[in-house]
Amino acid sequence: MTDTRPLGADEATFIAAVRSDDPARFALVTERHRRELQVHCYRMLAHYEDAQDLTQETFLRAWNKRESFRGHAALRTWLYRIATNACLDFLEKRNDRTPVPAELPGSGSEVLYLQPYPDRMLPEDPQESVVARETIELAFIVAVQHLPPRQRAVLILRDVLGWPAPKAADALGLTVASVTSALQRARVTMREQLPGRRLDWRSPASHELSDDERGVVKSYIDAHERNDLDGLTSLLRDDLRFAMLPEQGTLTTTARDAVDGWVSGGLFRHGHDDWRGITTTVNRMPAAALYLRTSDDPGYRLFAIAVLHVVDGKIAELTGFDAAGKPWLGLPPAL
Known part of the structure; x- marks a missing residue:
């Protein structure tokens, strides 16, 4: 299926760049x-x-296929098609690997590969930011990973990008009937995998942290800086879902058992750890970037980022990520 719309300015500029055979001009568009x-x-x-x-890889494939673009579809659509199929090819190869799996908060089974997404790298266009805000939270990302790759692609193209079935079918080389069937199955799986406390994957209209969320993150950081284990315990729900990636497994545990586990695991060494923290956001979610100073190092070094899901002033889900050596997070490596 191709669009019958007149050639747009973006497409005309792109075709001119293709005809010039100038990589720099192509990249600019x-x-x-x-x-x-x-x-x-x-x-x-x-x-x-x-x-x-x-x-x-999408841009490389687009350059190599540049002569095939005739402007029958929007340039954006053409690039999304290439990106989707590049991801499908990658997933086919990645599924052959055998990494250590990790079960994530809010899911009933294990999910491979998860990293947080820095908010500073989300689209700047207001309309795109709304789309990102609704479908970038960890709960949604984790749920999507339970779908087979082609169902995953169908759900994202249809329910996230809002593509009609014929357009999605054309992008994936499927029939409309196949796309419709895949979307129905994908929606069932998503409802099964999304956390029980959420009726759907949509977050509040504003992407700014609420006062409640900011207060909880501040208290979470303060408890670390004071080595206040009781204060930390008081912030956690008794049905806390916790995971620290890339370690395997997640816990649904009481607040006290969670903190006791962190102590026995060496995160709090008899109250002598020296922590500092800063409030941040990833995946449009409240997060605390934690810095640790040890006896053999005078600086506070970036240690972990704790991504929080706050419900009624308490931390209901906590997903921790190793943050050291990840400059793309946009966090200072030391304080």
């Missing part, structure tokens, strides 16, 4: 789509660094 394509790849892959690589 396609670069404006980088952020939205990278978010698309992240939804497919749940891994920020892989999404970066696949976005670059």
Whole structure:
């Protein structure tokens, strides 16, 4: 299926760039789509660094296929089609690997590969930001990963990007009936995998943190800085869902048992750890970037980022990520 709309300015500029055979001119036209394509790849892959690589692969494939673009479809549609199929090819290869799996908060089974997404890399266009806000939270990203790759692609193209069934079928080389069937199955799986406390994957209209969320993050950081284990315990729901990636497994546990486990695991060494923290956001969610100073190092070094889901002033889900050596998070490596 092709669009019958007149050739737009974006498409005309792109065709002119193709005819010039100038890589720099080609890059100038396609670069404006980088952020939205990278978010698309992240939804497919749940891994920020892989999404970066696949976005670059999308531009390489677009350059190699540039002569095939005739402007019958929008340039944006053409690039999304290339990106989706590049991700499907990557997933086919990635499924042959055998990494350590990790079960994530809010899911009933294990999910492979998850990295947080820095908010500063989300699309700047207001309309795109709304789309990202509704479908970038960890709960949604985790749920999507339970879908087979083609169902995943169908759900994202149809329910996230809002593509009609014929357009999605054309992009994936499927029939409309196949796309419709895949979408129905995908929606059933999504409802099964999304956390029970959420009726759907849509977050509040504003992407700014609420006062409640900011207060909880501040208290979470303060408890670390004071080594206040009782204060930390008081912030956690008794049905806390906790995971620290890339370690395997997640816990649904009481607040006291969770903190006791962190102490026995060496995160709080008899109250002598020296912590500092800063409030941040990833995946449009409240987060605390934690810095640790040890006896053999005078500086506070970036240690972890704790992504929080706050319900009624308490932390209901906590997903921790190793943050050291990840400059793309946009966090200072030391304080």
